Amino acid sequence: MMQGEARVMEVAPATGLEPPPLYEARNVSKRYGNVRALVGVTFHVGCREVVGLLGDNGAGKSTLIRMMSGIVRPDSGEILADGKPVRVVSRSDSERLGIETIYQDIALVDPMSITRNIFMGREITSRFGFMRHKRMAELAVDVLQSAVHIAGIDHPDTEVGFLSGGQKQAVAIARAVYFKRRILLLDEPTSALSVRETERLLAYVAGLKQENVSSVLVTHNLYHAFMVCDRFVVMSHGQVVFEAAKEETTIEDLTDHVIRT
Amino acid sequence: MDRLKFAGKVATGSDTLSLGWNAVIQRLRAAVRKRPAGGIAVLFVLVQLTCIAGGLIFPEQFRYLNPANIRVTVMSVAPLGIMSLGVGMLMIAGEFDLSVGALYSFCAVFAATMANNHFGGINNPLSPFIGASLGVGIGIAAGLLNGAVTIGFGIPSFITTLGTMLLWNGGVLLYNGASAVDFLPKPPFAPLFGGQFWLMDSGFLWFLGLAVVCSFVLHHHKLGNHFYAVGGNQQAAVAIGIDPAKVKLIAFAITGGLAAFSGIVAMTRVSSVQPGGGMGMELRSIAACVIGGVALMGGRGSIVGVVLGTALVFTINDVLLLLRAPGFYFDMFVGALIMLAVILNHSIRRRSWT
Numbered sequence: 281m282m283q284g285e286a287r288v289m290e291v292a293p294a295t296g297l298e299p300p301p302l303y304e305a306r307n308v309s310k311r312y313g314n315v316r317a318l319v320g321v322t323f324h325v326g327c328r329e330v331v332g333l334l335g336d337n338g339a340g341k342s343t344l345i346r347m348m349s350g351i352v353r354p355d356s357g358e359i360l361a362d363g364k365p366v367r368v369v370s371r372s373d374s375e376r377l378g379i380e381t382i383y384q385d386i387a388l389v390d391p392m393s394i395t396r397n398i399f400m401g402r403e404i405t406s407r408f409g410f411m412r413h414k415r416m417a418e419l420a421v422d423v424l425q426s427a428v429h430i431a432g433i434d435h436p437d438t439e440v441g442f443l444s445g446g447q448k449q450a451v452a453i454a455r456a457v458y459f460k461r462r463i464l465l466l467d468e469p470t471s472a473l474s475v476r477e478t479e480r481l482l483a484y485v486a487g488l489k490q491e492n493v494s495s496v497l498v499t500h501n502l503y504h505a506f507m508v509c510d511r512f513v514v515m516s517h518g519q520v521v522f523e524a525a526k527e528e529t530t531i532e533d534l535t536d537h538v539i540r541t
Numbered sequence: 542m543d544r545l546k547f548a549g550k551v552a553t554g555s556d557t558l559s560l561g562w563n564a565v566i567q568r569l570r571a572a573v574r575k576r577p578a579g580g581i582a583v584l585f586v587l588v589q590l591t592c593i594a595g596g597l598i599f600p601e602q603f604r605y606l607n608p609a610n611i612r613v614t615v616m617s618v619a620p621l622g623i624m625s626l627g628v629g630m631l632m633i634a635g636e637f638d639l640s641v642g643a644l645y646s647f648c649a650v651f652a653a654t655m656a657n658n659h660f661g662g663i664n665n666p667l668s669p670f671i672g673a674s675l676g677v678g679i680g681i682a683a684g685l686l687n688g689a690v691t692i693g694f695g696i697p698s699f700i701t702t703l704g705t706m707l708l709w710n711g712g713v714l715l716y717n718g719a720s721a722v723d724f725l726p727k728p729p730f731a732p733l734f735g736g737q738f739w740l741m742d743s744g745f746l747w748f749l750g751l752a753v754v755c756s757f758v759l760h761h762h763k764l765g766n767h768f769y770a771v772g773g774n775q776q777a778a779v780a781i782g783i784d785p786a787k788v789k790l791i792a793f794a795i796t797g798g799l800a801a802f803s804g805i806v807a808m809t810r811v812s813s814v815q816p817g818g819g820m821g822m823e824l825r826s827i828a829a830c831v832i833g834g835v836a837l838m839g840g841r842g843s844i845v846g847v848v849l850g851t852a853l854v855f856t857i858n859d860v861l862l863l864l865r866a867p868g869f870y871f872d873m874f875v876g877a878l879i880m881l882a883v884i885l886n887h888s889i890r891r892r893s894w895t
Binding site: 349351370371372375381383387388389390391392396400401402403405409410411413 | 757761762763764766767769770773774776777778779780781782783836840841
């Protein structure tokens with residue numbers, strides 16, 4: 281009875297309106313000593329969209345990404361998920377919200393195998409916590425081949441330390457893709473990839489929208505961004521200086537904003 | 542015509558034969574390269590083969606295969622071996638424990654004193670079990686203390702455990718004085734922890750049993766996977782949602798507990814314990830781990846490696862004893878072995894990279 285009422289209460293205000301964004305940061309700030317990394321940033325990720333987060337080095341893009349994934353704690357401001365205020369102060373908080381991140385400094389453990397890296401911290405285990413190696417290896421092969429097929433990765437038991445930069449990036453992407461939930465954060469994912477691998481990845485990110493996964497793409501490459509993003513947010517010196525949907529802007533316009541600010 | 546045919550047959554026959562050999566060798570090579578303990582396993586087998594050959598050729602001068610010799614060697618492996626299992630896992634998780642040698646003595650002395658003076662005295666069959674459990678409990682608590690200080694204050698564990706090593710070394714003298722403590726438990730404790738079965742003693746069987754358990758935890762349980770993750774790249778582990786503090790605390794606790802247990806096993810075998818008996822064992826167990834392919838900076842290693850590393854150290858020790866070499870040769874050989882093993886592992890890794 282009580283539960284039924286509560287559910288009605290929750291749904292009622294949303295009917296007839298846009299659904300609230302999956303993730304929203306309102307007026308967040310972050311300082312590192314004297315450096316103001318984020319200054320009153322307001323940013324959101326909606327349902328089924330790819331947001332391009334642009335800006336020059338040191339604009340605060342990585343800090344914002346790290347804050348979204350719970351590694352960096354904001355000094356002030358508000359964070360909402362599905363319109364409700366939440367605390368995101370650890371990786372497990374962001375995991376609960378369905379946020380997966382591919383980091384710029386690839387977060388892989390070199391001495392561990394590809395499979396173990398993909399399932400690190402989220403091992404498939406029996407009831408007593410013993411790992412099901414075979415199952416994980418099969419899934420690893422699967423996800424490596426389907427998501428971003430990168431040449432040269434022949435065996436999931438290969439140590440990550442023996443892989444090239446692009447191959448490592450592929451493993452990191454495969455990991456995030458396998459655990460994709462609702463929001464995929466990609467921090468300069470193409471920096472180590474070849475042209476072909478980059479195209480595959482971008483196509484994949486765009487395709488994820490169909491599976492109800494939104495993405496945030498941080499990149500220097502405006503052409504890449506323009507290929508797949510639905511909306512663009514340009515940052516400079518820790519602030520959001522420009523925001524536009526794809527239809528409202530052109531690549532020249534974006535370039536202008538990134539360079540000028 | 543016939544001869545030609547025949548020759549052709551022979552040629553193909555030997556071809557497939559040599560191909561088969563090549564495949565076997567290649568597979569062996571791949572296995573050696575892939576396993577972190579591959580190099581040490583090869584070295585161990587070579588040393589054993591040489592020793593066995595020597596023992597067969599000179600049965601009088603080099604009594605390697607004499608049952609008494611085998612028994613004594615196997616017996617001596619257990620204390621350092623059990624300790625090294627913990628030290629190795631902690632090193633894989635990226636931390637050191639220099640206090641294990643001091644804990645080895647302190648916990649054994651504590652366990653013996655408790656069993657002798659409480660719970661109905663040593664003649665009560667239950668009392669040594671309670672004493673030993675308390676000793677292992679102290680070891681685990683001391684490990685947790687090492688971990689808490691290291692993680693809580695962000696101090697390198699090398700420094701923390703250097704401090705607790707001196708603390709426990711002094712503590713045992715404060716608690717007990719410098720005299721040895723007798724420990725003469727009744728059955729079933731005595732045969733369970735200090736008995737002798739054919740060529741093996743119960744300490745060695747405990748070592749093997751614990752090695753199997755540790756191997757399952759380290760290689761097949763998610764906890765072990767987190768040891769590797771935290772030791773291999775702590776930032777990556779944090780980014781993916783592993784709590785390094787929790788993982789390392791568990792590793793420290795296991796190390797402390799195993800150090801205490803190794804002291805108790807050694808004490809039961811010789812029926813007494815010296816307060817300074819564990820001095821130097823911390824470095825010897827780190828040496829055994831490094832010889833067995835555990836990386837000094839963490840993230841790499843295996844239980845098989847630790848077992849083989851320990852076994853190799855004691856094989857060398859035995860050979861030197863059999864050859865009547867003076868005691869100081871032991872340290873020299875172990876020193877040389879450390880360097881040899883590390884160079885071997887390194888070169889194997891580098892070759893498999895290309």
